[in-house]
Amino acid sequence: MSKKTVVLGASDNPSRYSYLAIRRLTSHQHEVVAIGRKKGEVSGIPILTDHVPQTGVDTVTLYLNPKNQVEYYDYIFDLQPKRIIFNPGTENDELIKKAKEQGIEPVLGCTLVMLSTGQY
Numbered sequence: 290m291s292k293k294t295v296v297l298g299a300s301d302n303p304s305r306y307s308y309l310a311i312r313r314l315t316s317h318q319h320e321v322v323a324i325g326r327k328k329g330e331v332s333g334i335p336i337l338t339d340h341v342p343q344t345g346v347d348t349v350t351l352y353l354n355p356k357n358q359v360e361y362y363d364y365i366f367d368l369q370p371k372r373i374i375f376n377p378g379t380e381n382d383e384l385i386k387k388a389k390e391q392g393i394e395p396v397l398g399c400t401l402v403m404l405s406t407g408q409y
Contacts (some may be wrong), residue, residue: 301329
């Protein structure tokens with residue numbers, strides 16, 4: 290079943306984990322919205338630089354360090370995702386607390402591992 294996923298911190302640099310996540314998510318037939326600091330493209334998915342409204346979002350997966358997440362708090366909550374995946378290095382107690390208050394499940398994990406083990 291496809292889970293619409295917003296990748297925050299998307300990059301078109303093949304050495305970045307967000308790049309690999311976008312490729313893997315699309316190869317698993319998940320709809321991907323990529324948001325990053327600069328425009329680009331990964332596997333035919335454009336990287337957007339604006340906080341584009343979305344509906345039907347299942348998952349937000351983070352590839353931003355905690356201090357860079359702050360500007361996205363309102364955007365994340367406007368998306369009303371079911372869960373937020375905090376990939377290694379993105380753990381953020383403040384956002385985890387706010388997510389729980391909004392009824393959003395925080396997941397401390399790795400999108401790439403979750404996809405490869407069937408836990409996504």
